[in-house]
Amino acid sequence: MRKIQIQIFLLFFISFQISFAQQPQKLNSVEIYNQIKKLNFLGSVLYVAAHPDDENTRMISYLANDMNARTGYLSLTRGDGGQNLIGPQLRELLGVIRTQELIEARKIDGGEQFFSRANDFGFSKNPDETLDIWDKNKVLADVVWTIRKFQPDIIINRFDHRSPGTTHGHHTSSAMLSVESFKLTNDPKVYPEQLKFVAPWQVKRQFFNPSWWFYGSQEKFDAANKSKFTKLETGVYYNGIGKSNQEIAALSRSRHQSQGFGSTGVRGEETEYLELINGETPKERDNLFDGIDTSWNRVKNGKPIGDLISSIISKYDFNKPSASIPDLVKAYAMIEALEDDHWKAIKSNAIKNIIASCSGLYLEAVANEQEATPGSTLKLYLEAINRCNIDMQLVSVKTLPDNKTISQNIALKNNNDQKINLQLQLPENLEYTQPYWLKEKATVGMYTVSNQENIGIPDIIRETKVVFNVKINDVEIPFERTVVYKYNDGVKGEMYNFLDIVPEVTTSILERVLIFRDTKSKMIPVKVRAGKDNVKGNLQLELPKSWTVSPKEISFDLDKKGNEQIFYFEVTPPVNPEEVMAKSIATVDGKRFDKDQTIIDFNHITKQMVLKSAESKCIRIDLKTSGDAIAYIMGAGDEVPESLAQMGYKVSILKPEEITPERLDSFSTVITGIRAYNTVNALANKQNILFNFVKGGKNMIVQYNTNGKLVTDKIAPYPLKLSNDRVTEENAKITFLAPNHPVLNTPNKISEKDFQGWTQEQGLYYPNEYDAAFTPIISSHDKGESAKDGALLVAPYGKGYYIYTGLSFFRELPEGVSGAYRLLSNIISLKQPIEAPKQDLKQ
Numbered sequence: 001m002r003k004i005q006i007q008i009f010l011l012f013f014i015s016f017q018i019s020f021a022q023q024p025q026k027l028n029s030v031e032i033y034n035q036i037k038k039l040n041f042l043g044s045v046l047y048v049a050a051h052p053d054d055e056n057t058r059m060i061s062y063l064a065n066d067m068n069a070r071t072g073y074l075s076l077t078r079g080d081g082g083q084n085l086i087g088p089q090l091r092e093l094l095g096v097i098r099t100q101e102l103i104e105a106r107k108i109d110g111g112e113q114f115f116s117r118a119n120d121f122g123f124s125k126n127p128d129e130t131l132d133i134w135d136k137n138k139v140l141a142d143v144v145w146t147i148r149k150f151q152p153d154i155i156i157n158r159f160d161h162r163s164p165g166t167t168h169g170h171h172t173s174s175a176m177l178s179v180e181s182f183k184l185t186n187d188p189k190v191y192p193e194q195l196k197f198v199a200p201w202q203v204k205r206q207f208f209n210p211s212w213w214f215y216g217s218q219e220k221f222d223a224a225n226k227s228k229f230t231k232l233e234t235g236v237y238y239n240g241i242g243k244s245n246q247e248i249a250a251l252s253r254s255r256h257q258s259q260g261f262g263s264t265g266v267r268g269e270e271t272e273y274l275e276l277i278n279g280e281t282p283k284e285r286d287n288l289f290d291g292i293d294t295s296w297n298r299v300k301n302g303k304p305i306g307d308l309i310s311s312i313i314s315k316y317d318f319n320k321p322s323a324s325i326p327d328l329v330k331a332y333a334m335i336e337a338l339e340d341d342h343w344k345a346i347k348s349n350a351i352k353n354i355i356a357s358c359s360g361l362y363l364e365a366v367a368n369e370q371e372a373t374p375g376s377t378l379k380l381y382l383e384a385i386n387r388c389n390i391d392m393q394l395v396s397v398k399t400l401p402d403n404k405t406i407s408q409n410i411a412l413k414n415n416n417d418q419k420i421n422l423q424l425q426l427p428e429n430l431e432y433t434q435p436y437w438l439k440e441k442a443t444v445g446m447y448t449v450s451n452q453e454n455i456g457i458p459d460i461i462r463e464t465k466v467v468f469n470v471k472i473n474d475v476e477i478p479f480e481r482t483v484v485y486k487y488n489d490g491v492k493g494e495m496y497n498f499l500d501i502v503p504e505v506t507t508s509i510l511e512r513v514l515i516f517r518d519t520k521s522k523m524i525p526v527k528v529r530a531g532k533d534n535v536k537g538n539l540q541l542e543l544p545k546s547w548t549v550s551p552k553e554i555s556f557d558l559d560k561k562g563n564e565q566i567f568y569f570e571v572t573p574p575v576n577p578e579e580v581m582a583k584s585i586a587t588v589d590g591k592r593f594d595k596d597q598t599i600i601d602f603n604h605i606t607k608q609m610v611l612k613s614a615e616s617k618c619i620r621i622d623l624k625t626s627g628d629a630i631a632y633i634m635g636a637g638d639e640v641p642e643s644l645a646q647m648g649y650k651v652s653i654l655k656p657e658e659i660t661p662e663r664l665d666s667f668s669t670v671i672t673g674i675r676a677y678n679t680v681n682a683l684a685n686k687q688n689i690l691f692n693f694v695k696g697g698k699n700m701i702v703q704y705n706t707n708g709k710l711v712t713d714k715i716a717p718y719p720l721k722l723s724n725d726r727v728t729e730e731n732a733k734i735t736f737l738a739p740n741h742p743v744l745n746t747p748n749k750i751s752e753k754d755f756q757g758w759t760q761e762q763g764l765y766y767p768n769e770y771d772a773a774f775t776p777i778i779s780s781h782d783k784g785e786s787a788k789d790g791a792l793l794v795a796p797y798g799k800g801y802y803i804y805t806g807l808s809f810f811r812e813l814p815e816g817v818s819g820a821y822r823l824l825s826n827i828i829s830l831k832q833p834i835e836a837p838k839q840d841l842k843q
Contacts, residue, residue, distance in 0.1 A: 023496055024364065027357040029318045030240040034065075035354050036316065036324070039331075040309045041068040042302075042343055043294035046150055047111075047209075048143070048178040049158035050170035051120060052079040052098040053256040056158060056209055057109050057249035059272050062234040064110030066245065067288070070346065072112040074146050074456075075102060076139060076174050077120035078437075081760060085260040085636040085679065086602060090811065092442075093600065093610060094258065095120065096435055100605035101255045103458055109252040113458040114150070116142035117437065117447045122760040123728045124169030125782055131173055133445035139173075141191050143181045146456050148198040151342055153292050155182070155206040156274065160214060175208070182206050182278045197453055204292055205279030209272065226273055231286045235270030246270060257604055260636075260679075299340045305331055321358040322388035328355050329473045352477055360387030361412075363479050365466035370485040371502045371561070373532045374430040378499075380483065382420040384468060386412035395476055398467040399424050412470070426464070426501070432595070433500040434611045436461050460608070464499055500609045502531040505558075506597040507539065507584040509616040510566070512639075513816040514582070515646040516573035516620045521548075523568045526584045529597065530558035537588035541569040543618065544580050548572040556586070573620040579816065584614045617816035623647065624747035626829035627699075631667040633659070633683070635676030635703070643813035644671075647821060649828070656682030659689055669699040669828050674810045677705045677715045684712040691717045695798025699830055704765050704806040716804060717797045718771035725788045726764040726806070731756065732780040735787070743777055743794055743803075743826050750826060754819025763806040766790030773797075774804075794830070801830040 027035065045063050049055055055073045064071040080095030089097060099115070106113045118139045124130040131139075147155070159167060161175035184190040186202035207230065212221035236245040247265030254262045274288070282290035296306030308331050317323045332351045338344040355361070361384075368379040380399075386392045392412040398405045402425060410418055436457070440448035449455050464483045469476055483499045508527045516522065528539055538553045550570045558565060571582075586593045596614035601607045629650045632641045641651045654663065654670075659682075664670065670693060677683055694700045694717065702715060707722035734755045736744060744750040755762070762780060767790040770776075774793040781787045793804045805827070812820035 023494075024362070025353070025357075029321050032321050032354060032357045033313075033316055033318065034068075034240070035350065035357070036309065036313055036328075038068045039347060039350060039354070040296070040306055040313070041070075041294050042296060042298055042347075043067075043154075043289050043292060044070040044072070044150060044152040045154045045156060045288075046147065046152035047071065047073045047156045047158065048076075048174055049073070050076050050168065050174040051082070052077075052102045053253070053259050053261050054158050054171070054174075055105075056211075056272070057105065057252040058234050058246055058270070059156065059209060059232075060106075060111040061109040061249045061252065062232065062236065062245050062272070065238070065248070066234075066236050069289075069294075070112070071110065072114055072146075072150050072152065073102070073106065074114045074116070074143070076116045076118045076143075076177070077170065078115055079120050079259075081120035081122035082259060083636060083675065084258050085675070086258050088637045088639045089600065090814070092438055093598065096438075096600055096608050096610055097258050097602070097605065098256070099435070099458060100608060101258060104605055105252040105255040108255065109248060112150075114146050114456045115437075115458060116146070117449055117455060118142070119442055119445050119447050120170065121444050123726060123764070124173075125165065125728060125785075126169045127164050127173040127176055128169075129728075130169035131176075134173070135443075135446050136177070138446055140177050140180060140184075141194075142455055143177050144185050144191055145194050145198070145452075147181060147185045147203065148194060148201045149456065151201050153204045153294075154288060155203050155278075157206070157208050157277070160208055160210070161277075179206065179277065194452065203279065205282070206277050207274035208277050209274055228275070228285075230274040230276065230282065230288060232272045232274065232288065233269065234272045235268055237267070244268075255604060257602075299338060299343050301338060302340070302343075305334050305338075308334070322360075322390055325355060325358050325388070325390045326473055328358065329475050329477070332477060333475050352479060355472070355477065356479060358388070359390055359392070359472075361385070361392070361470070361479075362387070363468045363470075363481055365481045365483045367464075367483050367485050367499045369499075369561075370497050371500050371531060372426060373502060373504050374426055374432075375428040376426050376532060378424045378426055378464075378483075380422050380424050380466065382422065382466060382468075383417065384410070384412060384420070384470075385415065385417040387415050389414050390472060393471040394418065395469045395471050397422075397469065398478075400465040400467065401427060401430065401463045424464070430463065430501055432503060432611055433460060433462065433498075433609055435608070438610065438612070462498060464501070497607050502597065502609070503593050503595050503611070504531045504588055504591075505529065505535050505537065505586045505593045506531065506595050506611070507586050507593070507614045508596045509541075509582060509584050509614065511642070511646060512616050512814055513643065513646060514571070514616055514618045515623065515648075515821065516571075516618065517623045517625075517648065519573060519575055521570050521572040524571050524582070525566050525568055527564055527566050528556050528558065528586060529564045530561050532561050534559055535588060537586050539567055540585045540587070541571070542583040542585055543571065546574040546578060547580065547582075547618065571618070573618070576620070577622050577818075578620045579818065580618050581615045582618050619816055619818055619821075621818050621821060622748070623818075623822055623825060625649070625825045626747050626831075627668045629667045629669075630828070631664060631670045633670065633672045633676055633680070635673035635705075636679050638674050638703075638810040639814045640671070640673065640703075640810055643821070644824075647825060656680055656686060659686045661689055661692065664689070664693045664698075667698065669701065671701045672703060674703045675705050677702070677710050677712065678708075679711075681711050687712060687714055691797065691802075694800040694802050697799035699801045699803065699828065701803045701805065701827055703809060704763065706765050716795070717802055718773045718795055719769070720767050720771065720774070720793075720804060721769035722765055723768035723790070725766040725768050725790060727762040727766075727780050727782055727788055727791070729782045730758040730761055732762055732782060735779040737776050737779050737789060741775060741777055741794065742830060743792070743823075746826060746831075747829055748822040748826055750819070750823055754822055756819065757817055758808070758812055758820070759815045759817065760811050761808050763791045763808050766806040767793060767804060770804075771795070792827075794827075803827055803830070 078095035079098035159171040159175040215221040250263040250265035296302035437447040776789040777792040
């Protein structure tokens, strides 16, 4: 039995950094000890899957914290195609959120994060479709690139490459690409352009990580023959922090808040299994690294380093970590002298962090403002304090990106805080802060990243930094710190954000989609925001010549950074239906600014800034509406209410406690937001009120819910059962099952043309069992599948209509899909219900 030593996890990240993502790391004595032990393990594992939240956090935490292996997670996508339970952000904005959730998860479980350029375009039923939309060659190149760069000894796939069609096509594709890469990464003829930056690399062995859901049930998994599997006992209890490996993994998984993956930690014995699918079979089957040298002996001239670190571990004083500093500094110098660039870079960075932690060395670079523009002068406040008795000297500081070195030669005496003020001249060509993968035009399946060295980097690339050059025992060590902005919140205390580089001015058309139902003009609001003081210029709203805009331009003068002002343009549409893009452009001193600034700010992730083209879709549409006031009950979060307002409806957002007969009396229609019956518990006690609302002659429209964890079994006044049925091919042929039904004819005549141009999918989680009272309206299906008839179900109930729809209105309306607006108008307009037929459950 392997000797159980003191194990530790980065408690700081669990207890504090979860809420304040930019807070500097401060390790305690036990955490420092574990990091020193990790210095002496030179083995790597890369875990591979398709999306954020696919990773097995129990396995990642075990590998990183129990085995001390360098552990990475390659998620091929950033999760852009998922649903969002915490806000209205979808597509690339959701991808930004889920990227940050993965980064926070890795801070907790001790892993590292990587991505490919693959764009999560939504659910895919088979890998053929996935790899066609993704551009297989490019994603495979990214997998090979990540392996060559990370140099894992072992790869673990989350999904099985041999069972296409049994799970999400992205899932199977991730495994297939991983398996294919195994024989390619060491071939210099494969993607030779990468070899300017990395060397060929051969992984030793590759595993598949099966689990009960792969077998269909826990019972089947328990009964399966696992005699040839590698078995890892991952139910470890870490005495140093009083947490089990599973509890740490649950904290990590719970970072995936946008997907609703909060997890409860468990305790006790637990086993993970690995099936070898490539490479050398370990002689000791349950020893993952059997036959792989994970000591410093694998590096030329590395043995003395390993011996020294072993000595540091054996002599470590938990009451005085600073006693290890002289030997740690000596080990750092030895690492810096290595020829092996790979492990040299990894271990050098690790040991620097350990030295800083042992000494209580606190180094920080704070800007006087959270946003700055290229070419401006930034005031920086530097802090340097050594909190131990080891002599140190701050030799100099270097500012980036200007590479200016400023001599300091300040003695850092024990607990003597040093404050330094300096000015940083930002370059005129400094790039704006934003997710680098969103800077260039993307396709449906792929993001564009022209710089090879950036591919796979998880986070925003921030260029504004300060390097503190500190001399300890005659060895000069550079400590790099990213410039931050911090302030005191009266409730939360010290708060951190990173410095963002922003345009001098940003603009925003306040509506993403502008609907024109006739030739009447509309006043369109455009917001201008100053990125610096004293911004003067002209604002224009650009549209094709067939549209009239008045005035041609509007002057603006904003005296303070952060000031905003809204201006109005009168826009007159053409006579005939047309869909165009409107762009807002600000011109300052002859320079055009065309970016719209979006801020994403949630407590569990780092604040994010996204810059997109300042544009909106203008639609001259043949759209008739009927009805007036709509009550909208929000679910997981969507932008449908804004779209309804564009259509001309008066929309009120109702909280669950406002759902009363008296409050509903003034509305003609109630609409529940996406996944409302998955997320709003109070709805379970409001159904009778809502059904009586329909019975009295009104309409109720329920948008899609998933078939698990419903707050009530009676989401409809008649029997209705949700399934996993979905149509992912957005252009799948539509068949009208009830062509004469009012919902397809009044007030708009719906045709197949109205289902053209839909994005990502037609719909999801359709009912597959429903009462005969329901009339199925349309049918469609993905290639090779049976017809799916549950996309839109309409049932008269009393004097009104109850409508259930899995159609993805929540995606189509914000994208300005004309047919979605026309169909939704018809649903809202339903009148003159017929008598409900007898109940007869349809299978």
